[in-house]
Amino acid sequence: MLRYLPFLLVLALWIYAFIDCLNTPESQVRGLPKVVWVLIILLFGEVLVGPVAWLVAGKQRRPVAGGGSTPSQWHRNHRTKFVAPDDNPEFLQSLKSENKKDEALLKDWEADLRRREEELRRKEAGPGEANGPEDTPPATG
Template sequence: MVRVLIYALPIILGVWAIVDCAQTPATAVRGIPRALWVVVIAFMPMAGPLLWLTVGRTRGRGSVRPAPRRPVAPDDDPDFLRGLG
């Protein structure tokens, strides 16, 4: 089982890194162009995907800005309560 893992891990990691590279927006790719990243990932079995994960893409920071807080119910909304009176 360990032998299978030794051969399967670089393949799985490489395929995942290529798919991730292809789906990453061009503005989030760092260092070299995306096509060259795919070549690096494909021809460097363990180092390529690890380089992509550490150097090639910017880290996700979640949404750009949080959504504005809104009242949960109408009776919590000051504008709604003003309209009642």
């Protein structure tokens, strides 16, 4: 089993670098176009040159946030405050608008149901029990 370990590690690094390159946005790729990096990783994967080159020079790395004793500059300037949904006016407004849409849809369904029930009653009543001028049989004369 130990004799397969180097091969498995190379394969794992190769697969990781390939998937990482594919998932990286074009704006974070450095040096070469993304397609060229994919080809380098695939062609030089067996000798570790392609995957290591990608990991070292191909992708812009961001500093780890919260790794030091003080927060990074980005976190100091862009703090977001968590607001519970029941305190968020935008969320509450969206619930109200969805509720209005649902009520309107329900009213339309009820009106359609009433209309269909009336049509069924007219059909069941038959021509002998005329409900209106459209149900009266034509006069023979």
